[in-house]
Amino acid sequence: MSPLLSVQGLVKTWPGPRRMRALDDLSLTLDEGQTLGIVGPSGSGKSTLARVLERLEPADAGRVQFDGLDWLALRGAALRRQRGWMQMVFQDPLAAFHPRATVYSALTDPLRIHGLAPPRDWPSEVARMLEEVQLSPELARRPITAISGGQRQRVAIARALAPRPKLLILDEAVSALDVSVRGHVLDLLVRLQRRHGTGFIFISHDLAVVKAVSHRIAVMDAGRIIEEGPAEALIAQPQTPLLRALIAASPALPA
Incomplete structure (x- = not known):
């Protein structure tokens, strides 16, 4: 069976005086329903990879096959039709939303943009989306700025899952959360993956977090x-000095 995602070269x-290569002949694969954790130091290219895969930045070279599609070749209406299949959750759960948005308006955006439900069904769909990420439907009336960071990140996850994506990219999606909240969100992601079979790319500088979900x-x-x-196996037998350093710097890393 072909992988869900195949990245080649x-x-x-x-641009700039030094012409820095943020991605340098990078290749990877991801199978359906699996999680690939990506770790590395700041400036290693992790977030650039996420933005290129999401088509937020253009690639200079290489090929991306996603769900059988030549992903980087899609343009215009063809790209808009397929965007729902690959979604992203960003690091800052507040900056990800319009500052005047309510929880309801944030969650109806994907319903409207992707034509997922008629307007008469939006209230029940929003309630279902909130319940799926273990939030009370009563939160729908509240401004995004009036809920906690952990609640905002759950709303961000609910919004990203609305079009039932085949791939969800999480770029430092729990790094801004308190440790106790972080554990709840990670458990939630694992349960949602088992329920829907979504593939995850989980980007983090925290090796312990990556190991927990990948x-x-x-x-x-x-x-x-x-x-x-x-x-x-990778953490038990690291082969590179960088991974050994990351393990040494992760005292919370489970044995």
Whole structure:
């Protein structure tokens, strides 16, 4: 069976005097319903990879096959029709929303944009979306700015899951949350993946968090993947100095 996502030779160079390569001939694969955790130091290219996959930044070279589609070749209406299949949750759960949005308006946006339900069904759909991420439907009336950070990130996850994506990219999606809230959100993501079979790319600088949710882990440095493998085996037998340093810097890493 073909992988859900196949990335081959991806290159992204930022303009400037030094012409820095944020992605340098990067390749990876992800199977349906699996989680690939991506770790690496700041500046290693993790967030650039997410933005290129989401088509928020153009690639300079390379090929991305997503669900059988030549993903980087899609343009215009064809791209808009397919965007719902790949969604993203960002690090800052407040900056991800319009500051004047309510929870209800934030969650009806994907229903409207992707034509997922007629307006008469929006109240019941919003209630269902909130319940799926273990939030009370009564929150729908509240401004986004009037709920907690953990609640906002759950709303962000609910919004991203609305079009039933085949791939969800989470870029430091729990790093701004308190430790106790972070654990609840990670448990929620695992349950949602089991329920819907969604593939996840989970990007984080926190190796312990990545290990908790990932089937496989890829280590990035200078725009390349320098080490990859099953999560447990990779951490048990690190092959590169960078991964050994990341393990040494993660005192909370489960044994």
